[in-house]
Amino acid sequence: xxxxxxxLGGHPRAQKPHLSKMERVxxxxxxxxxxxxxxxxxxxxTVIPHAVTGNxxxxxxxxxxxxxxxxxxxxxxxxxxxxxLYPLRDPRRLLLQPxxxxxxxxxxxxxxxxxxxxAELDYAIYLAKKNIRKQxxxxxxxxxHYDQLHRKINHTWDLVVxxxxxxxxxxxxxxxxxxxxxxxxxxxxxxxxxxxxxVPSVLEQGPERGxxxxxxxxxxxxxxxxKREIECCRKALGRTRVKSSVCLEAYxxxxxxxxxxxxxxxxxxxxxxxxxxxxxxxxxxxxxxxVPTKLRVEQWxxxxxxxxxxxxxxxxxxxxxxxxxxxxxxxxxxxxxELRHGxxxxxxxxxxxxxxxxxxxxxxxxxxxxxxxxERTLEGLGRPHRHVLDDAQLHIYMLMKKDSYPRFLxxxxxxxLLAEAVVPLETKxxxxxxxxxxxxxxxxxxxxxxxxxxxxxxxxxSPGGGDGET
Amino acid sequence: xxxxxxxxxxxxASLKSEAESLKGKLEEERAKLHDVELHQVAERVEALGQFxxxxxxxxxxHGNKVLCMDWCKDKRRIVSSSQEHAVTMPCTxxxxxxxxxxxxxxxxxxxxxxxxxxxxxxxxxxxxxAKKKSVAMHTNYLSACSFTNSxxxxxxxxGDGTCALWDVESGQLLxxxxxxxxxxxxxxxxxxxxxxxxVSGGCDKKAMVWDMRSGQCVQAFETHESDINSVRYYPSGxxxxxxxxDATCRLYDLRADREVAIxxxxxxxxxxxxxxxxxxxxxxxxxxxxxxxxxxxxxxxxRVSILFGHENRVSTLRVSPDGTAFCSGSWDHTLRVWx
Numbered sequence: 108x109x110x111x112x113x114x115l116g117g118h119p120r121a122q123k124p125h126l127s128k129m130e131r132v133x134x135x136x137x138x139x140x141x142x143x144x145x146x147x148x149x150x151x152x153t154v155i156p157h158a159v160t161g162n163x164x165x166x167x168x169x170x171x172x173x174x175x176x177x178x179x180x181x182x183x184x185x186x187x188x189x190x191x192l193y194p195l196r197d198p199r200r201l202l203l204q205p206x207x208x209x210x211x212x213x214x215x216x217x218x219x220x221x222x223x224x225x226a227e228l229d230y231a232i233y234l235a236k237k238n239i240r241k242q243x244x245x246x247x248x249x250x251x252h253y254d255q256l257h258r259k260i261n262h263t264w265d266l267v268v269x270x271x272x273x274x275x276x277x278x279x280x281x282x283x284x285x286x287x288x289x290x291x292x293x294x295x296x297x298x299x300x301x302x303x304x305x306v307p308s309v310l311e312q313g314p315e316r317g318x319x320x321x322x323x324x325x326x327x328x329x330x331x332x333x334k335r336e337i338e339c340c341r342k343a344l345g346r347t348r349v350k351s352s353v354c355l356e357a358y359x360x361x362x363x364x365x366x367x368x369x370x371x372x373x374x375x376x377x378x379x380x381x382x383x384x385x386x387x388x389x390x391x392x393x394x395x396x397x398v399p400t401k402l403r404v405e406q407w408x409x410x411x412x413x414x415x416x417x418x419x420x421x422x423x424x425x426x427x428x429x430x431x432x433x434x435x436x437x438x439x440x441x442x443x444x445e446l447r448h449g450x451x452x453x454x455x456x457x458x459x460x461x462x463x464x465x466x467x468x469x470x471x472x473x474x475x476x477x478x479x480x481x482e483r484t485l486e487g488l489g490r491p492h493r494h495v496l497d498d499a500q501l502h503i504y505m506l507m508k509k510d511s512y513p514r515f516l517x518x519x520x521x522x523x524l525l526a527e528a529v530v531p532l533e534t535k536x537x538x539x540x541x542x543x544x545x546x547x548x549x550x551x552x553x554x555x556x557x558x559x560x561x562x563x564x565x566x567x568x569s570p571g572g573g574d575g576e577t
Numbered sequence: 578x579x580x581x582x583x584x585x586x587x588x589x590a591s592l593k594s595e596a597e598s599l600k601g602k603l604e605e606e607r608a609k610l611h612d613v614e615l616h617q618v619a620e621r622v623e624a625l626g627q628f629x630x631x632x633x634x635x636x637x638x639h640g641n642k643v644l645c646m647d648w649c650k651d652k653r654r655i656v657s658s659s660q661e662h663a664v665t666m667p668c669t670x671x672x673x674x675x676x677x678x679x680x681x682x683x684x685x686x687x688x689x690x691x692x693x694x695x696x697x698x699x700x701x702x703x704x705x706x707a708k709k710k711s712v713a714m715h716t717n718y719l720s721a722c723s724f725t726n727s728x729x730x731x732x733x734x735x736g737d738g739t740c741a742l743w744d745v746e747s748g749q750l751l752x753x754x755x756x757x758x759x760x761x762x763x764x765x766x767x768x769x770x771x772x773x774x775x776v777s778g779g780c781d782k783k784a785m786v787w788d789m790r791s792g793q794c795v796q797a798f799e800t801h802e803s804d805i806n807s808v809r810y811y812p813s814g815x816x817x818x819x820x821x822x823d824a825t826c827r828l829y830d831l832r833a834d835r836e837v838a839i840x841x842x843x844x845x846x847x848x849x850x851x852x853x854x855x856x857x858x859x860x861x862x863x864x865x866x867x868x869x870x871x872x873x874x875x876x877x878x879x880r881v882s883i884l885f886g887h888e889n890r891v892s893t894l895r896v897s898p899d900g901t902a903f904c905s906g907s908w909d910h911t912l913r914v915w916x
Contacts, residue, residue, distance in 0.1 A: 124822055124823055124848070135846060146687065159674065171750050177885065179844075181885065185846075193824070195791070307889050314687070314736075316760050330588060330592060332590065333589070333592035335756055336600075340600055340793045343792075343834070344606060346834065348833060349833055350612055351610060351612050351833050351835075352618065353617040353832075354620075354833040354837070355830075355833075357813070358816070358875070359622060361857075361858060362859040365857030365859075369860075369899070370853045370856070370902075370916075371856070371916070372859055373900070375901060380864070381633040381914060388901075389653070411771075445623055447726075448730060450746040450747070451746065452747060503769075546846065
């Protein structure tokens with residue numbers, strides 16, 4: 108090659124981690140003791156040493172990483188596509204054949220991490236060599252590249268041809284085996300760096316990141332940046348942490364409770380529309396449906412947030428609050444949500460409307476907030492902004508959550524909803540994501556002890572992704 | 578002046594070392610309450626059975642690499658964006674897109690440094706581009722965007738190292754979030770009761786949790802070894818997962834204030850570009866740059882399945898709002914819906 112390794116890009120971003128990992132893989136594949144079985148490969152009248160078969164490569168990957176054949180073949184194919192292994196016989200296509208097809212490991216000189224980006228001059232010399240050898244009969248895309256380069260670097264074309272001739276002459280001096288190997292190595296390198304049309308380029312990286320070095324330097328090296336980091340750290344040091352055991356137990360509980368509600372984990376009734384093309388599941392679970400499903404009604408008992416997030420649940424909760432003469436709380440909360448997430452232009456009008464309806468003395472739907480919060484809120488109303496009602500909203504939210512919500516779950520209204528809720532029958536065609544426990548249309552999983560008190564928990568060995576524990 | 582310059586450098590150096598030592602102390606504090614590993618706790622949990630998941634739909638509308646996608650709340654419609662070629666415009670990467678909660682608009686942006694909102698219309702004669710509204714303006718590419726609880730606010734992340742909250746109607750900047758030391762690549766809104774925080778991940782290997790109201794960073798995590806391409810909250814809101822170019826996905830617990838799990842395998846070498854949880858949080862789906870999708874058991878930390886099908890990098894992955902399927906988008910120009 109004319110030029111040596113080219114400098115990387117124009118900025119000092121770390122090389123993509125996957126390249127160094129692939130290189131470690133091929134290095135361990137070449138380990139004399141633990142590596143892939145090496146053998147000599149006969150090609151016509153030459154014998155090429157240190158070759159491996161596609162099959163052995165796959166086997167080695169299966170053993171080394173404890174993976175199945177499909178994954179091993181996929182990984183091996185990636186190694187070939189990135190030019191770390193090349194086929195000895197048909198080096199025009201970078202594929203891994205899981206049979207006796209012979210391959211060799213690419214010399215580190217041609218690794219993607221060493222010699223990138225590929226230099227135009229080198230490509231010109233390579234094509235010129237091919238052109239000379241094949242007496243003008245280059246493949247289509249190579250011919251196009253050749254012509255393009257000829258036009259572009261016309262002024263140095265003499266140098267190109269001279270180099271090409273020199274390299275060809277030097278090659279003739281080598282043994283046939285070496286000549287063949289070097290030709291394969293070079294061809295592979297160019298297949299990776301100048302892939303033929305239709306073959307995706309493994310070099311593509313997507314939009315550049317950290318593009319402006321200067322900007323990056325600016326970002327990391329200002330006084331402000333470090334001051335912010337220090338502030339963030341100080342606050343973090345002061346925060347209360349929860350023991351890992353407590354946090355992690357919460358995941359178990361959460362996942363086991365939600366398992367039956369997770370279609371990708373436990374399937375869904377009557378069937379998953381994407382699998383069976385039957386839309387019934389979506390119709391039965393539409394946002395505003397007259398009779399919700401049992402699972403849906405049960406979910407309202409999981410958390411207050413989930414009750415509110417479901418329009419049907421929220422509507423029933425509103426009905427319940429009306430029986431307790433505290434519906435203004437929910438309406439107030441909804442108005443605050445509208446303020447927080449609404450357009451800037453609407454802020455003053457909304458704040459005023461909320462004040463008139465819920466907060467003013469003698470308001471039609473006066474909400475009961477503690478005096479300190481009320482005082483603070485009323486003060487803030489002088490300069491209305493999106494968050495001016497946050498404190499009041501939180502107060503009312505907590506009131507509903509700790510007080511009205513538990514009563515709702517114990518109420519006849521909720522119990523009736525549960526009883527009337529629909530449990531769909533499963534369709535005849537059984538297609539479940541997991542081939543172990545099919546769902547039953549029988550009473551579903553245990554509710555938490557906090558919801559309907561006194562009821563015994565459903566037996567273990569229940570369907571779905573749970574572990575029987577609550 | 579020379580004297581001032583020297584002073585500036587001393588301050589900078591001392592600030593930097595103070596930051597480093599505080600970070601060290603923080604890690605010590607975090608370690609103190611770490612009394613058990615997730616996989617130990619999960620030993621009691623029953624293992625998942627053999628996994629059977631297939632491509633149920635392949636969508637081939639794009640003429641180029643699919644870069645981003647989002648589901649509509651109606652659970653059936655999808656918006657996706659790609660690297661577009663157009664006669665009149667130079668090639669642009671549209672790297673971020675999001676569906677408005679009402680389903681009536683979408684937002685997208687990319688190398689144009691902007692986030693624009695397009696109202697959706699079913700009238701084929703109407704020119705959508707004409708109604709486009711530019712909402713966000715950054716000084717570098719837009720990497721991610723998301724509507725908050727309504728159609729009227731958008732949260733954006735950018736290659737300029739910041740995130741920002743915008744009022745859609747006026748284009749006004751409501752809050753900006755500074756703290757990342759490099760490009761911000763992803764963000765996700767927290768499903769919390771108070772709905773006031775979000776998490777972002779960037780090229781500085783940090784995942785940061787922000788208070789939307791004050792603009793302050795609430796928590797930061799720096800355990801990845803390379804760019805963080807994707808962040809997604811665990812359904813309870815108490816944790817979030819991240820996917821990175823270091824070929825791992827990680828789980829960070831917000832109450833324990835630390836990383837609690839790493840999802841990795843020696844045979845997985847390429848970066849994870851996109852992650853999402855199933856509804857119960859038991860499964861984590863991750864799309865990788867080696868064209869595959871790996872499905873992880875979040876509790877046990879093991880890989881449940883590997884899904885083949887795409888013929889190029891998987892660039893985006895989202896579970897549908899009702900959890901019946903997930904969709905993956907790829908540089909092979911297709912989107913696949915899996916169930």
